[in-house]
Amino acid sequence: MLVGITLLLCYQLAGEALVLAFGLPLPGPVLGMLLLLLTLVLRESAVLATEAPAEALLGHLSLLFVPAGVGVMVHTQRLGGEWLPIAVALVVSTLLTLVAVALTMRQMVRWLGLGAGDHAGD
Amino acid sequence: MPVTDLGRIWVYLAASPLLWLSVTLLAYLLAHALYRRTGENPLLNPVAVAVALLIAVLVATDTAYATYFEGAQFVHFLLGPATVALAVPLYRQRGRLRRLWLPIAAAVVVGVGVAAVSAMVSAHLLGASVETMLSLAPKSVTAPVAMGISEKIGGLPSLTAVLVVATGILGAVTGTRLLGWCGVRDDAIRGIAMGVTSHGIGTARAFQVSPTMGAFSGLGMALSAFATALLVPWLVRMLGLGG
Numbered sequence: 001m002l003v004g005i006t007l008l009l010c011y012q013l014a015g016e017a018l019v020l021a022f023g024l025p026l027p028g029p030v031l032g033m034l035l036l037l038l039t040l041v042l043r044e045s046a047v048l049a050t051e052a053p054a055e056a057l058l059g060h061l062s063l064l065f066v067p068a069g070v071g072v073m074v075h076t077q078r079l080g081g082e083w084l085p086i087a088v089a090l091v092v093s094t095l096l097t098l099v100a101v102a103l104t105m106r107q108m109v110r111w112l113g114l115g116a117g118d119h120a121g122d
Numbered sequence: 123m124p125v126t127d128l129g130r131i132w133v134y135l136a137a138s139p140l141l142w143l144s145v146t147l148l149a150y151l152l153a154h155a156l157y158r159r160t161g162e163n164p165l166l167n168p169v170a171v172a173v174a175l176l177i178a179v180l181v182a183t184d185t186a187y188a189t190y191f192e193g194a195q196f197v198h199f200l201l202g203p204a205t206v207a208l209a210v211p212l213y214r215q216r217g218r219l220r221r222l223w224l225p226i227a228a229a230v231v232v233g234v235g236v237a238a239v240s241a242m243v244s245a246h247l248l249g250a251s252v253e254t255m256l257s258l259a260p261k262s263v264t265a266p267v268a269m270g271i272s273e274k275i276g277g278l279p280s281l282t283a284v285l286v287v288a289t290g291i292l293g294a295v296t297g298t299r300l301l302g303w304c305g306v307r308d309d310a311i312r313g314i315a316m317g318v319t320s321h322g323i324g325t326a327r328a329f330q331v332s333p334t335m336g337a338f339s340g341l342g343m344a345l346s347a348f349a350t351a352l353l354v355p356w357l358v359r360m361l362g363l364g365g
Contacts, residue, residue, distance in 0.1 A: 008203040015206070027267040029205035030347045036209035047213060054210035057203060058340070062169045062290075062326035063150045064201045067194035068265045069173035069287035071280050073180065074187050078254065078281065085248035089258050090285065093241035094292040094319055095300060097262060101233035101342070102306045102315040108225030109311070 004053040007046065011036045136185065142193030149175040162330065164295045169287060169323055201266055204322070208344055211337035218310060218334075219341065226314055230342065233318035234349045237262040238357050252363060253278055259354050261285040264321040267347040275358045286321065293320025294327035309335040317342025 015032030018024065024031065039046050057064075072079070079086060135141045153171035160166055180190055191198070212219065219226075241258040250258075257277035260268040265286050272282035297316050306312055309332050316324040317339035325343055329336030 005203075008206045011209075012202045012206045026348045026351045027205075027270060029202045029266065030344055030351075032202075032206040033209045033212075033344055036206055037212055040209055040213040041216065047210070050207065050210050053203075054207035057200060057207045058211065058325075058329065058336075060150075060154075060326075061204055061322045061329075062167075062294075063147075063172075064197055064204055065169050065265060065287050065290060065323055066146055066150055066172045066176070067191060067198040068283040069169055070176045070180070070190060070194065071187060072173065072284045072287075073177050075278075075281050075284055079284075082250050082254050085245040085250035086254060086258070086285070088248055089241045089245035089250070090261070090288055090292060092244045093237055093258075093261075094289055095296065096240045097233050097237040097319040098293060098297055098300055098315050099304055100236040101229045101318045102301050102304060102311050104232040105222075105225045105229035105311045105314055106306060106308070108228050109222070112224060114221060114225065 001052050004049045004051070007036070007050055008053055008057075011039075136183070136189070139193035139196065142185075142190045143196055144193075145179060146172075146176065146194045146197055149179070164298075164327070167291045167295055167323075167327075169294075170291045173287070198265075201264065201322070205264060205266075205344070205347075208325075208340040211333070211340050212344070215334065215337040215341070218338075222310060226341070226345065229311075229314055230318055230345045230349050231353070233315070233342075234262070234346050234353050235357065237319065237346075238350070238354050239361075242358075242361065242363070252276075254281070256358065256363060257281040258285055259358060260350050261289045262319055262321065263347045263350045264343060267351065271351060271354055275355050275363075287323065290320045290323025293324045297324060297327065298331060310338045313338025313340075314342040317344075318346040321346075 011032040012029050014035060016028030019026065019028045019031055149172045150168060153168040153175065156171060157166050157168045238259045241261060242255045245255045245258055256275050257272055259275060259277065260271035260282060265283050268282050268286045269279040273279045293316060297320065298312065301312050301315060313328050313335040316328045321343045325336060325339040328339035
């Protein structure tokens with residue numbers, strides 16, 4: 001477990017460092033994830049080490065968003081004044097994005113004849 | 123115990139990170155238990171309920187958000203390692219990933235564009251300020267990434283964090299049902315849609331549906347963080363906003 005936690009933190013650190021050093025446009029943790037994925041493909045032993053801490057962190061992923069969510073209390077004034085545009089923008093954009101992503105991917109799967117992309121609803 | 127002692131204990135504890143860290147975990151556990159108890163009713167999303175509980179406690183005790191965050195930052199910090207940890211479920215899906223990379227890439231680019239433009243345009247039509255519009259633009263990606271982008275394009279990072287959480291909850295609550303109406307039942311496709319739209323909160327929901335949906339949601343979340351960082355600043359310039 002300790003080896004796995006250390007690996008996760010070191011990959012994040014490496015990601016952040018590379019992003020800063022080369023002025024890359026992507027976030028450090030995302031680069032860290034890509035680097036770890038590459039390592040897992042190359043070295044089976046890294047899979048065993050990171051499995052348990054990954055499961056622990058991802059098992060309650062939504063907990064990690066709670067502190068940011070509580071920040072809503074700081075913005076009550078703006079949210080009070082602009083609640084309608086904000087609420088409509090969030091709802092419209094969330095629903096449109098869900099549908100746009102799903103339909104684009106399904107259409108591409110069909111065009112490319114990758115089959116088994118969708119088992120129902122045709 | 124005399125009241126003055128209680129007061130002194132409160133003053134001491136309220137200033138230490140331990141108190142608000144513990145309260146955050148307790149609120150989440152309570153919200154999670156409620157969610158389980160009600161047969162995982164998506165309307166009782168654990169993040170939404172935990173946030174509401176915590177705000178009630180903070181208001182009742184007259185505690186500032188900054189004080190609260192001193193303790194809660196330890197939970198917030200774990201978003202970084204959790205993002206890195208997404209490599210593990212992705213690795214397990216590497217076979218399907220290799221097969222589906224092109225449809226996934228196309229879906230992510232479309233999704234990132236639709237998420238940012240539809241949010242900014244609908245907010246603009248209803249008279250939102252430019253600052254609010256810019257804070258909305260990166261709301262579909264995971265919090266640390268979205269806050270970074272928001273700062274770069276002239277939004278308010280802390281407002282973006284709130285909008286990120288709200289988007290996550292909305293997608294998690296409506297996602298599976300909406301996609302069902304559209305006739306989309308494949309777990310890989312549903313997962314990508316959930317992750318691109320609602321980042322980690324959507325991914326948490328996706329993992330409850332199936333490990334495959336969770337893994338693809340994690341992939342969608344990671345790729346859209348990457349694509350949003352590249353595309354949103356450019357989209358904002360195209361719309362003639364900030365910079």
